[in-house]
Amino acid sequence: MMPVRSRRRQIPLALVLGLALTSLFVVLALVSFIWTPYDVTKLDVANRMQLPSAAHWLGTDNIGRDILAMIMVGTRTSIAVALVAVGVGVGLGLPLGLLAASRHGSLLDEAIMRSNDLVFAFPSLVIAILITAAFGPSAFNAILAIGIFNIPVFARLSRSAALSLWQLDYLRFAQTAGKGVARISLEHILPNILNILIVQMTIQFSLGILAESGLSYIGLGVQPPTPSLGRMLADNRTLTALAPHLTLIPGMAIVLIVLGLNLLGDGLRDLTDPKLARQR
């Protein structure tokens, strides 16, 4: 007989690294509500563009604001934008996907999926251009643009995951027992697709951080004086040759947050789907 191998799952390294990085920035963002090393609304032009020192750990920007304080508040803004955008995507996409799956093959299913295809033709930058042209630039528009782009992502994912579950016998039994499709979707399908939803949420969250930085960089997102990581890059971009740390530091912050979230997503997927982990 073959020796029985230990069935205990290993915690993936990616999960540990991702969780550590993500927590670091979430903590920085949360702390910024009660404390920042300097006031981000206070300008100190005499001490502008300073290199990192004991007084300013990450230096100061083009108008003398403390970069560490800006990163803390900026991270808060960027995380908030991306998080709400994920909320919009899940809040609308998940019910649509579940509904489409429960009425598989119907006209409603077809209509939902075709509208999804249509939204996919509008990258979030294009949505942002349209919204900004119509209503003017604001952080809210950035959230809306990224959020709308997230809707079909979650609708497709939850539909395809739910469709495979609807093939299972116990759901058919539940239906014969008199449970409505809405109740089955909530009680039996949702808990079973939750793990892939969470993985996708971390991915869309990281994409949202990147999208916010891009939109704010070209002026379609967060508006001054609110700091965001993208705005910090826009404000200091022409000074990069003189003082590289002005864009290097906020850029590295974005890279680390996105890297953390991506590793977290990979780690969670490996943890919840060990079959996939073995293939990788």
Place this chain on the structure above:
Amino acid sequence: MLAFLTARLLTMIASLLVASLVIFIMLDLVPGDPASLMLGLNATPEALAALREQLGLDGPWPQRYLAWIAGLLRGDFGLSYTYRVPVSGLIIERLAISLPLALYALGLTVVIAFPVGMIAAATRRSWGDVSIMGLTQLGIAMPNFWFAIQLQVLFALVLRWLPAGSFPGWQDGLWPALTALTLPAIALALPQASILARVMRSSVLETLHQDYMRSARAKGLSAAGALVKHGLRNALIPVLTILGLQFAFLLAGAIIIENVFYLSGLGNLVFKAISQRDLIVVRSCVMVLVFAVIAVNTLVDLTYGLVDPRLRKH
């Protein structure tokens, strides 16, 4: 195959029509009168009325929508409110920068991602594979415009190997134009190549485990021979899907990166138009972008049909 082709093209036309309707309604909601914007505050009511008629601003929106679509089909995008020249000319002029940039970046993405992904798959879990995968994680996490700024400082301002910005035009030949687009194209391509290399790697790995690959080896093909003859074609399907989606990202990314390199592309045109309330230019630029995305997705669908004959039946 003909039915498959027709179905795909019909879907594309339907998508374009609905998309154009969404764009039109969205921008039609905006308050403000383009005619008074063009003529200024001292315009007489007669002059305003005449201009409104010339621009086709009178009439109910369905009529104006149809007039716009009819114009688009003829290649007549209307007159820019601020520049007073045909929008189509403006767009073609700007697309001559943005489109080559996006295609250049797409080419680089494929040229980098295909071999890198295959090498990583072939040497799975080796030192090389692990470092490639680590680097791609970094590449995915980088905002492309930030990477562009760093490349610009290093290669243009410090090392002076490549121009830091602006575009000489295509009239001086291919070389100066290509060198001007090289840094922006690299900045656009590396993050997308990182994504594609990962997809390529997992797709090839998936294929290697299939039964038909074992059969191919059993009939005497070498590992590389089996991969090239039977594996690659199957591995390419997910890769193509992602590549199609990436074109949209590259085109949108090009619009942002133009700003870093002072290129007067489509992005420069559309952002100026937004601030000048030149909505007819915004509308046309957005329509062109959406057309590009839909057309490329249709192309990808059609390519599936070529790569995988089973899909033609659906």
